[in-house]
Every structure is written in structure tokens, then in C-alpha cells.
Amino acid sequence: xxxxxxxxxxxxxxxxxxxxxxAIELAREGADVIAVDICEQVDGMPYPTGSxxxxxxxxxxxxxxxRRIVAxxxxxxxxxxxxxxxxxxxxxxxxxxxVAANAGIGSMPHxxxxxxxxxxxxxxxxxxxxxxxxxxxxxxxxxxxxEGGALVLTSSAAGLQAxxxxxxxxxxxxxVVGLMRTLAVEYAPDRIRVNSIHPTQVDTDMVMNxxxxxxxxxxxxxxxxxxxxxxxxxxxALPIPWVEPIDISKAxxxxxxxxxxxxxxxxxxxxxxxxVK
Numbered sequence: 001x002x003x004x005x006x007x008x009x010x011x012x013x014x015x016x017x018x019x020x021x022x023a024i025e026l027a028r029e030g031a032d033v034i035a036v037d038i039c040e041q042v043d044g045m046p047y048p049t050g051s052x053x054x055x056x057x058x059x060x061x062x063x064x065x066x067r068r069i070v071a072x073x074x075x076x077x078x079x080x081x082x083x084x085x086x087x088x089x090x091x092x093x094x095x096x097x098x099v100a101a102n103a104g105i106g107s108m109p110h111x112x113x114x115x116x117x118x119x120x121x122x123x124x125x126x127x128x129x130x131x132x133x134x135x136x137x138x139x140x141x142x143x144x145x146x147e148g149g150a151l152v153l154t155s156s157a158a159g160l161q162a163x164x165x166x167x168x169x170x171x172x173x174x175x176v177v178g179l180m181r182t183l184a185v186e187y188a189p190d191r192i193r194v195n196s197i198h199p200t201q202v203d204t205d206m207v208m209n210x211x212x213x214x215x216x217x218x219x220x221x222x223x224x225x226x227x228x229x230x231x232x233x234x235x236x237a238l239p240i241p242w243v244e245p246i247d248i249s250k251a252x253x254x255x256x257x258x259x260x261x262x263x264x265x266x267x268x269x270x271x272x273x274x275x276v277k
Contacts, residue, residue: 003257005030008093010086012036012076012134013103015050017204018154020058021245022100022252027067029253031098034089035059036082039073042105042126044119046211049105068093076103076130079137086137096141098256099151101134106206109165109215120168127172132179139187148191150256153180154248155196157271177267184265193264195255200271201232201242237273 009026013019014035023033035058037050055071062069070092072085090096104127110119131153142149158166159173177196184194201207208225216231217223229241251270254260269275 001028002030003253003259004098007031007097007256008034008090008095009098009100009256010034010036010089010096010134010138011100011102012082012130013038013050014058014071015039015052015054016058017206018199018202018245018248019100019102020054020061021249022102023058023069024061024065025246025249025253026098026100026256027062027065027069029257030067032068032093033062033070034086034093034096035062035069035071036074036076036085036103037071038075038103043122044108045105046108047106047205047209076133077125079133082133083137086141090141095145095147096138097147097149099134099138099149100154100252100256101131101151102154103130103134104154106212107166107169108211110167111165112167115168123168123172124175127169128175128179131176135179135183139192142192143187143190146190149193150260151180151183151192151194152252152255153194153196155180155198155267157198157200157269157274159196159198160267160269160275180267181265188264193255193260195260195264195266195268197248197251197255198267198269198271198275199243199248200236200269200274202248203242203244207242235274235277236271237277240272243270243272 009031015037070089074081074085155176156173180196213223213228232241
């Protein structure tokens with residue numbers, strides 16, 4: 001407990017899933033939180049994305065841990081709105097030490113030449129450009145304070161290896177790794193560490209929905225979680241079908257804390273061994 005005591009953390013995609021888990025675990029470990037989410041349905045997603053009501057649930061859970069939180073509606077594709085949210089959060093909480101650039105979307109499967117241009121662009125805009133814009137909005141505050149900091153960029157196992165039929169997702173998540181490594185080099189003199197985190201499948205709405213399950217269990221019209229678990233487990237070396245959001249959050253807190261004070265430029269899998277299988 002208390003590994004990020006007295007720090008302020010920015011979390012994007014904080015209304016649900018991994019983002020909510022990150023906000024709560026950072027608060028549990030002592031941080032105040034700037035929580036940002038699009039708070040509306042993202043076009044083409046086969047699962048519910050964020051809402052203002054869900055973001056308020058995150059607020060309530062952070063406040064229940066006796067930590068402060070500033071919540072804002074902002075799309076990571078809209079730099080002006082994102083910057084305003086970050087600026088306001090820093091104004092209210094007085095500092096910024098940690099960035100969890102987590103906001104992202106999943107994908108429906110298409111062979112590369114069949115991906116529609118707008119689907120490709122939406123993926124790149126959210127899962128790659130949105131991560132860069134999060135860093136762009138946050139870094140001036142960290143540089144002005146001159147006290148260093150930590151950025152943790154959410155990629156995926158798909159950021160370190162290829163998967164068929166999601167070329168746009170794989171490309172965006174690989175791009176996050178390149179961004180991370182470049183930022184790690186550029187901002188090391190300022191004592192700002194930058195790492196990326198790479199989950200296997202996580203038990204969130206982005207994965208646990210009918211359309212995703214059908215991809216993995218094509219022989220059943222209405223696969224259950226139990227059906228999906230068999231196919232999902234086959235991806236991992238460890239005998240588990242998926243990890244939980246808290247597993248990613250604990251790794252993120254480690255990377256953000258002084259326990260990792262000399263770790264930068266690292267792509268950290270939390271993947272149950274899927275990358276070595």
C-alpha cells in the first residue's frame with residue numbers, strides 16, 4: 001500500500017474496464033486521479049463503451065478510498081478537449097506525476113484489404129494518435145514541475161506479435177511501442193520514465209461480448225463464456241483463459257512507482273505466456 005502516495009495520475013478510458021481498474025488501484029496505492037473518458041458510444045463497437053454514468057461510478061469508487069478525483073468527458077481524438085481536461089485536473093490537484101494512456105477500442109475481424117478506410121482511420125486515431133495526444137497534453141505539466149514522472153502506455157500482445165484479420169489493431173498497437181521507445185529516449189534526461197504494457201485477453205466488455213466470442217467459437221451461433229474459455233485458453237501458455245483487469249493494474253502501478261525507478265523503455269507483457277507459446 002502507498003506505492004504512489006502523494007502522486008497525481010491521469011487515466012484515460014476511466015469509465016470502465018481496465019481504465020476504471022487502473023484508477024481504483026492507483027487510488028488504493030495513494031494517488032489522486034484525473035479520470036477522462038469519451039462518455040459515449042464509439043461507432044462500430046460490438047460492446048458498450050463509456051458513459052458519464054459509468055465514469056461517475058469510477059468517481060464514487062475512488063472517493064470511497066478517500067482519494068480526490070477530477071472527472072472529465074473528453075475524446076482522446078480531440079486534442080483541445082483532452083488538453084482542457086488535463087489542464088483543469090492539474091489545476092485542481094496541483095500536479096501530475098503518472099500517466100496511464102489506456103483509452104482504446106477493439107476490432108471486428110477483416111482481412112487487411114477488406115478494412116474500410118474509415119474503420120482503419122478510427123482505429124489509428126484512437127489507439128495510436130490518442131495515446132500520443134494524451135502524452136502531448138500531459139508532458140508539459142511534468143516538464144514544468146521538473147520532478148520526473150512515469151508514463152505507461154497501454155498496448156497489447158498484438159503490439160508485439162501479429163494476429164490475422166486485425167491489421168489495423170495490430171498496426172496501432174505496434175505503433176504504441178515505437179512511440180513508447182522514442183518517448184523513453186527523449187524524456188530520460190528529465191527523469192520521466194516511459195513504458196508500455198501488453199495484456200493478453202482481459203475479462204472486460206471489449207472481449208466479453210457476443211461478437212468477439214463468435215470469432216473464437218465460430219462453430220456455435222451463441223457461444224457461452226464457457227465455450228469461449230476453451231478457445232481463449234488455447235492462446236496462453238499458462239492454463240487460464242484470460243487475465244483480470246486488476247492484473248494489468250498491478251503491473252501498471254509497479255511501473256508507475258519507485259519500485260521501477262530505473263525501468264524505462266520496456267514493453268512489459270501481462271499475457272499468461274501467450275507471446276512465448
